[in-house]
Every structure is written in C-alpha cells, then in structure tokens.
Amino acid sequence: MAKRDIGASFVNGVPELLILRLLVGQEMYGYEIVAAIRDQSRESLVFGEGVIYPVLHALEHDGALKAHRKTVNGRSRVYYRLTAAGERRLGDLTATWSKVNQAVQGILQGGTQHAKAV
C-alpha cells in the first residue's frame, strides 16, 4: 500500500550535496558532519549516522573524497577531504538543486505562465 502518509521529506540526494559542501576548505569526520548538518540547519535537517556514513563511503569509493585516519585525544577519527572530482560533483549537484528548486518555486507561485483565476 502506498503509505504516502506525510513523510514526504523532499530529501532525495540532499545528504550528498550537504556533505560535499561542508567539506569545502576543511576536513571533517563523519560524526562531526552529522552534528554540523543538525546544528547549522537548526534541526530542520537531521540525518542519522546510518545515512551519512554510507554516503561518505560511496563518495570515497567514487573518488570524490579522500579519507585518512587520525587519532585525537585517544580517539580514532576518519577525516575526509574533497578531491578535484568531488569539487566537480559539488558543482553539478548544486546546479541540479538550483534548477529543481527554481522549477518547483515557479509552479508553487504559479500565475507566471497561464494560471487560471483562483
């Protein structure tokens, strides 16, 4: 059954986009990224570790990220850094997001094309 009951998260592909963006100009590790998305979006976007880690691994596997372990305060962390491919990917995803966003806004605000009287 279509359990299409609210849930509708509009979220598809967003974790990847945000991860790439957060890594511009700085290294971060998984746990930190989870917290950063939660905090910087003021709880609007909360992706669990079960979402973030697999995406990180896939991005690394695809060559968009480079990983290296570092031990800080006796804690082992896996830091990620953007590669050139990752920057390209970020550009592509940002462009796609922008396009989709504009298209949706256009229809939501309607009226522009040939809206009928409401």
Added chain:
Amino acid sequence: MAKRDIGASFVNGVPELLILRLLVGQEMYGYEIVAAIRDQSRESLVFGEGVIYPVLHALEHDGALKAHRKTVNGRSRVYYRLTAAGERRLGDLTATWSKVNQAVQGILQGGTQHAKAV
C-alpha cells in the same frame, strides 16, 4: 556495478506537492497534469505517467482529492479536485518544502568555514 553511482534527483515528494498545487482553483485530469508539470517547469521536471497516476490514486484514497469521470469529445477523463483535507496537506507540504529549502540554502551559502554554532 557501482553500488551508489548516484543520480541525485532531489525529487522525493515533489510530484505530490506539485499535483496539489496545480489543482488549486481548477480541476485537472492526469494526462493534463503530466503535461502541465513538464511545460510549466520548462522541461526541468518531467514525471512520467507511471509517477503521476499512482500519486493521484493515493491522494484520492487519503481523501485529499475527489475524482469524477467526465467524457469530453468522446474521451473519458478522470478529473481531480482538491478537498479541504487536500488544501491542508498542500499547506503542510509547502511549509516542509520551504523549511528544507531554507536549511539547504543556508548550508550551501553558509559562511561555514569557521562555525559549528550559528
């Protein structure tokens, strides 16, 4: 096989939102909605009938839409109209979309090089 060679569509839940929005103040039928989304988004968003029809059926089942058959030029069409519940749903989804959108924009533009706390 690339496990996760992501196509990143940013599309999740968008068809439902757009359908509800298009039906504000006017009745439409499925085939027409498919074309309307394609045209009004200038091909940025192209959802096939295989996407739209199931959503229409689910929305009707949930009481967000009312359907009635009408024959025009010998063609049988199923017209959909928003119910009060549908308008409420539209309001909810629009709010969610707006929130997600703002959160994503915030991180994308964020002068985030320095901060965890906003």
Added chain:
DNA sequence: TATTATACCTAGCGACTCGAGGTATGGAGC
C-alpha cells in the same frame, strides 16, 4: 565499576521514482 558520550560501521525494511508495458478510443492520412 557502571553509565554516558564519542566515533565508527552494517543490515533490513519501506517508500519513492522510473521505465516499460498494456488497454482503449478518436482523428488524420492514404
């Protein structure tokens, strides 16, 4: 020593989209 916070990871399920296919009718062209 027990609990909590940090930090990593995976598996299984469910939900959503896409593409391909299937039915039926009206109109245009030959």
Added chain:
DNA sequence: GCTCCATACCTCGAGTCGCTAGGTATAATA
C-alpha cells in the same frame, strides 16, 4: 476502410535511497 498516431487511462518490476535499529570500541565521568 484501414493504419497510425495522439490521447487517456492503468500497473508491475526494478533500482535507489533514507530510516531505524542495531553492533563494536574507547574515553570520560559519576
């Protein structure tokens, strides 16, 4: 009259992604 295309409906299977819920391990705190 017959064929082909556009209209108009519908469904199924595959693939992907996100979510929940687990599981491991160590450091700090109570």
